Amino acid sequence: MIDHPNSADSCELLQIADKASPQAEQFRIFRFRTIDSTSEYARTNSDALDDWDLILAEEQTKGRGRHGRKWFSPPEDNIYISLILKTLAPRERLKNLSQVASISIADTISELGLRPAIKWPNDILLSNKKISGILCETFSSPQKKDCAVLGIGMNVNMSESSLSALEIPATSLSIALGKPIDKNSVLKLLIPKLRRDLIQLLNLPFESFLSRYSSYCHFLGGRFLVSGDDGIKREYSALRINSDGSLAVRTESGEKNIYA
């Protein structure tokens, strides 16, 4: 029996074994039918949760995205998860957490036979439409421990009609594959990859991911829209991903690096 914070509908242990590292590992998953936001729950209960605990919901009523946007989270068998991390990579690498998670997600989608792309820094696209997004929040817990919450949303079985209500072009795995997808089997592919990649980031610099990350950045060599600090979007030539994960672009006045 596992003690679990507040009111998770159920807590289970997910036993996973990755082909690359066949030792079985166990993760606690706190599963909710409906919650405001899995990331909010992880943050509020950070002291009671353990490193690598995963919060999962079937539906979120206040799912949040990057830049204060909402993340539409209907009960349509999509993935809404937040992973709490208490053993953190060195400070200068924390900004790479979501870039690294985007590689794990892209690898998972590739394993399903699709060809995902990463739009710098961490949107995952299929055929130029968003399929998954990551929100990484770092903070000090009430007990003053540094924590990160990595929130991941993935459109698994979202229908065309639900997606058409969104502001940006988006798609789902079931649309791309033409059949309903078992969300749990996607999670079983994703979680070991996340664990493997996040452990790599604890031990090695982002440079160790550079070729994998860049291989998903199909926009390199083309034009790329970047929002400036003034909120205005400008179009640049995207040159390369630098070893620290920043994006090198060519502007009218020369080359510059853009940081997420």
Ligand code: BTN
């Ligand atoms: C983005 O804007 O692209 C990031 C979206 C992140 C959404 C996920 S869904 C699970 C977790 N809980 C939230 O409230 N947000 C993240």
